[in-house]
Amino acid sequence: MDDFNYHEPRTLAEAAVVLHAARNGVYIAGGMSLIPALKHRRVRPSDLIDLRLIDGLAGIRREADTLVIGAMTKHADVAGLDIVRNSIPDLARLVGEMADPSVRNRATLGGSIAHADPASDYPPALLALEAIIVTDTRRIAAAEFFTGPFTTGLRKGEIITAVNFPIPDNAAYVKFANVASRYAIVGVFVARRAGKVCVAVTGAKPCVFRFGEMERALENSFTPDAIKAIVMSAQGLTADIHGTPEYRAHLIGVMAQRAVASAAAKPRPA
Amino acid sequence: MNQVDASSFHEIGRSVRRKEDFRLLTGKGHFADDYNMPGQAWTVMVRSPHAHARIVRIDAAKARAMPGVLAVFSGADCAADGLRPFNHNAVPSTKYDMKLTGPGGGSVFVGRHMLLPADKARYFGEAVAMVVAESREQAEDAADAVAVDYEPLRFLERTEDAVVPGAPAVWDEAPNNVLVDAFFGDHAATERAFAAADHVIGHEFHVGRIMPLPLEPRAGLAHYDAASGNYTLYFSTGGPGIVRQRRQFAAALAIDQEKLRLVALDTGGNFGTKNRPYVEHALALWAARKLGRPIKYRATRHESMLTEYQGRDLATKVELAMRKDGRFLAMRAENVMNVGAHCVSLSPLAKGAGLITGSYDIPAATLRARGIFTNTVPNNVMRSSGRPEVTFAIERLIDMAAAEFGFDRIALRRQNLIRPEQFPYTNAVGSTYDSATFEANMDLGMKIADWGGYEKRRQEAAARGRLRGLGFANYIESSTGSPRERAEITVTPTGRVEVVLGTQPSGQSHETSFAQVAADLLCVPIDNVEIILGDTEVVKEGGGSHSGRSMRHAATVLSLAAPELIEQGKALAADILGVAPADVDFAAGRFVSTRANRTFDFLELAKEAQARGGVLKVVKDNEMHTPVFPNGCAVCEVEVDPATGRVHLTRYAAVDDVGRCINPMTVDGQTHGSIAHGVGEALFEQICLDPASGRPLTESFEEYGMPSSTTLPPLTTEIVEVLSPTNPLGIKSGSEGATAGAPAAIISGLVDALKDFGIRDIAMPATPLAVWQAIENAKAGSQANNKARHGSWKWRA
CATH class of the missing domain: 3.30.43.10 (Uridine Diphospho-n-acetylenolpyruvylglucosamine Reductase, domain 2)
Structure with a gap:
């Protein structure tokens, strides 16, 4: 160092x-x-x-149909607090399965998304839940935030202060973890809110992305069968020692179907 | 050898809690990095960014001018100072080792392990220069600034590429890269048996290269005292132990070994990689003298993954000849070890060579064993070195034969096992097994695994869309190791029994288990026994800890020393009591005489000895060459998610015949670790080099998969104690055996789960990607999955 x-x-x-x-x-x-x-x-x-001594950056609150999570909120809090578990349970579960307890007690939401690792778990949640990233100067839609591997739309000096998560009707995240790092080889977050479906994929490309073809099929029928025949092209998918592009394309289908099955079985808590 | 009477044992066989734990768990251990000295400087290595490259020029001018930099040394400086290559004793040479020879039967050229090479870098990450600076950070900065001109050469990763005509030579002395080419067994008898066989099954396997990765990377502090000319190295080590490593370091530095003290008290894991000396330690000692400063070195995790001696990497082609009733007739094997850039140990090749026929009565066999240089990290022994490789070959081959020719795989094994009455049994390549009850092991293993309940579990898994498989493997391994051990026992007037031994534990609980043995042999409380290891100031002889030798050698030499100490005690007691020594008995821990009222135990007697100006002390040496053969079996159940290729281990049972078990708790613990080691090999661990640059793609835990508590199934283990007739306590070994059977049992279970796809074999590690590809290939009707990914290794004469 x-x-x-x-x-x-x-x-x-x-x-x-x-x-x-x-x-x-x-x-x-x-x-x-x-x-x-x-x-x-x-x-x-x-x-x-x-940034740890700046007031007001940590904490979770609910504002109507939105969960507002402060940028300096630790993973352990997102994973463990009822306010998250009762509104977006799979967000809590996703965060609870990241890394290990010592990391989850230091790592933060803002730090994680600013880092924008293309295989990390928060980005597909933000993308599928159509979260809004709030900074010291503006609000950025998740779709505009993640722009590439370890790259975001943040400007120089801009600081994330919170993320607003609209609470979905159904949501689930299913991840196929690399046996070494436990990062996602492929992770798929599926969310449905007011009839609109978002399917976001991590680990498979240099940047988290949405899979529109599946979204349209799921808006017609929110069932695993609806996307069974939809095959992702291997073109442009990541190749490394843990997965070929073809394997990742296949896993996107499997993980998405499992996520839909899980989400459909878990309607929004009352 | 005479057996010790076990009837009076109180401590041996008991799960005594570890004496070392309080020290270790309260942070009072002495690990390599715990040592610091005022005025110490740090060294950092400059490492080759090429897998194979000629060193054209090293320009350190810029580095030398940087803040805090004390020196930069290269291979030329080492040569100028007369430093010599390490002598690794790479060719096993004890009486019972399989004799490996060079091509044509000549001697084996092992390469030269220079402390810093002046000619070429032969693997990625090899140290080519050293920087010494006031701080580690300054040394790192300066190491980055050392300009090395390389002429990159074509590099070799795999043995099959190294033996192709026209391949680059790693060493000019071995133009075809072959250093060992040896033949074993009865060629004519084997050929006759194959000609007469009803069935022949053959296959090629590759047991992959893995990293040892002890929690504690190598580190050390070197000190030189100019007034006395004495060197001291504080470090951690294993294997041959400090007695031999002292000779090796002294020889490399061209100094008198009496001038060198090695201190290695606690070692944070080894698994074999610390069984050979490392250049950084020798260079630190050298630099300590040249610069007059204590020199500290500590490898980063990245360095440990790039450059710690690795293990396994054996390609094997095996064939088995059978009669139509299933009787095994003969076996042929061709084993090729990838030794890496220079050879530090041929023990894996030799150990495996003696055990190719496994636990089975196979009347005839031949083996060709070869060792081949490549541009990879030197390949060393690793937990159960050589045995998992050959166990994998014979056990997988039997599964294949059963499937191919319509036998039940368990019945086929039972039919061909060596039966208890055949011991001592000399196998077809000349190893003489001392004792075992193989079929009883199998019965016990299948019982604790609930073999009978498997079908119900399979159906339940199938209902969830999961493919369940049931795997089995027998194993036998050999435990040999350095033949010499010394025990020095002193009973102090303060009531301590100090026992000095030359073993070198790295987590094997020697302070506890050896104390149990000493306590029982001398009838003293175990709390009064202190085992002293790890400092050449006090340890003058001893063979270290490798090849499962420590418990057996320590207990044997203790059982020879104890009677002598008891005789000393009798003489002293007789003197005090004024009776003849013949009138003193040692009974139930007390020296007694029918002719006197006073009695003494050892601790009381030691006080009397002091009062008379004497001391109760014995030094005993022992030399024991005869190997022992720990053995056992493993049953593994797996569940495969066919949609993703993920393999879950759901149940695992192991039976291990360790001979007499001194401490069941510590043996169980080592068995669990042994199994984990096999799980890693079978499912996760692989070392990949970038084909273009030779840079390892697996240089961090982000890419290199290790087994963990979350990936291991519940482990059900049983210890079997068939006493070995070769040593007084009947000990075999309990530290490595379960590793030998694990990869075979796991892959057996996995292939069983996938058998409906027509899959017969799957290469290790069976990562999700590999399993998914095998399933996809099978679905596509491809035969590719029937070949191991590394199975394209072709025999070349």
């Missing part, structure tokens, strides 16, 4: 000032992805700006 300057700003404005003044500043939230990258010198910032 290289030397760097460490800052603990108390306000969003102060954080932004420090970042813009730094030669190569980086925000740090939970640090569960950033710290390993620092150790391996894949990221070599001049300044590390820790």
Whole structure:
């Protein structure tokens, strides 16, 4: 790890000032992805700006049909708190199966989505639930937020403050985990709200994406059978030692059908 | 050998809680990285970014000018200082080892393990220069700044590519990359049996290369005292132990071994990879003298994954000849070990060579065993070295023969097992097994696995859309190891029984199990016994811990030392009591005489000895070459999700004949770890090099799959104690056996689950991708799945 300057700003404005003044500043939230990258010198910032002392960034509240989760909320809280379990149970389950307890007690929602790992679990949830990412300056639709591998629509210095999750009628996430890292080889999040269906896929491409053909079929009939015949093209899918593009294409179908079956069996809690 | 009377044992056979745990669990262990000294500097290696490349020039000018940098050394500097290559004793040489020879029967050229090579880098990550700086970070920065000009050469990953004419030579001395080519068995008898056979089944298998990955990567602190000329290395190690490694380090540094002290107290895992010395430790000692500073080294996890000696990687082609009633007649095997860039150990090849016929009475066999260089990390022993490979071949071949020729796979095994009355039994390649009850093992294994209840479980799984399979494997392994061991027992006036031994544990509970043996042999409380290991200041002789040797060698030498100490005690007691030594008995832990009222136990007697200016102490050496043969079986149930190829292990049962079991709890624990090791090999672990660059694609836990508590099934294990007649306590070994049977049992279960697809074999590791591809190929009617992915290895004369 290289030397760097460490800052603990108390306000969003102060954080932004420090970042813009730094030669190569980086925000740090939970640090569960950033710290390993620092150790391996894949990221070599001049300044590390820790967001942990800024008030109001953590916490979960419900506003009508929306769940608002603060950017600095730890995975362990999203996984464990009834306010999430009672409104979007599969979001709680998804987060509860990420990494391990020590990581879940440090890692944050904002840090995770800002990192935008193409195989991580939060992005398909945000995409399928049509979440809104709230920053210190604006609101960004999930569909505009994830733009590529480890790349987002955030501007320099912009800080995520919360994510608004509209509560769906049905939702489920099914993931096929890599035997080594437990990241998704393929993960599919299916959500239905007011008749509209979103199917979001992680792990299979350089960026999380929605599978429109399945969405249209599921809007006609929200059953696994409705998408049985829909085959994803292997073209452009990720190839690595854990999965060929053809395997990933196949798994998208299997995971999507399982997610639909699971979501259909779990209507929105009263 | 005379057996010890077991009737008075109190501690042996009991699950005594580990004496080492309090120290380890309260953070009071002494691991390699726990050592620091004032004024220490750090070393970091410059590593080759090529799998095979000529080193043209090393320019360290920029690095030397960087902050904190004390020195940069290269292979040329090592050569100038007269440093020598390690002598790894790579060719097994004890009396009972299979004799491996070079091509044409000559000696074996093992390559040269220079501390830093001056000519070529022969595998990705090989150290080509060392940097020493005030801090580790400064050393890392400087290592990045050392400019090395390489001339990349074509690299070899697999043995089948290395023996093709025109392949690049890893060593000029072995232009065809072959270092071992040896033949065993009775060729004529085997050929006759094959000619007369009703059935012949053959197959090629590859037991893949895996990483040992102890929790503790290698590390060390080297110190040189200019006034005395003495060197000290604080590190962690295993295998041959500090006595032999002291000789090896001293030879590489060209110094007198009396000037070198090795201290290795606690070791955070080994699995074989620490059984050979590492260049970083030797270089740190050298630099400590050159720079007059203590030098610390600690490998990162990334370095440990790139450069720690690896294991397995055996390609084998096997054939079995049978009579139409199922009787095995003969076997042919051709085993090829990928030794890596230079050879640090041929033990896996030799160990496996002696056991190709497994637990079965196969009258004739031949084996051609070869070792081949490639541009991969040197391949070393790893837990149960050599045995999982040959067990896999014979056990899988029997399953295939049963399927092919219509036999029940269990009945076929029973019919051909070596029967208890055949022991001692000499197999067709010359290994003499001491004792075993193979069929009783099978009965017990199938019972604890609830073999009879399987069909119901299969149907229940089928109703959920899952394919269940039932796997079985017998195994036999050999436990040999360094033949010499020494015990020094001192009974101190403060009431401690200090026992110095030359073993080198890395989690095997020696402080507990050896204390149990000493306590029973001397009739002293176990709490008073202290086992002392791991410092050449006190340990002058001993063979370390490898090949399942420690318990057997330690108990044997203790059982020879104890009577001598008792005789000393009798003489002393007689002196105190004023009677003749012949009038003193040692009974129920007390020295007594019918001619006197006072009696003493050992601890009381030690006080008396001190009062008289004496000491109760014995030093006993023992040399024991005869191997023993732990054995057992494994039953594994798997469930496959045919839609994804994911394999779940649902049940696992293992039976292990360890000879006399000193501490069932610690043996069970090691059995569990042994099984996990086999699970990793069978299902998860693989090392992949990028075909274009030779860079490993599996250089972190993000890519390299390890077994974990969540991927292991509930384990049901039973210990069988068929006493070995070869040593006084009847001990075999209990640390490695379950690894030998595990891959075969798991793949047996997996293939059973997939048999309706016509799948006969599946290459390891059976990752979800591999299983899914096998199913897809089978559905497509392709024969590709009948060949192991690595099974394209072709025999070349």
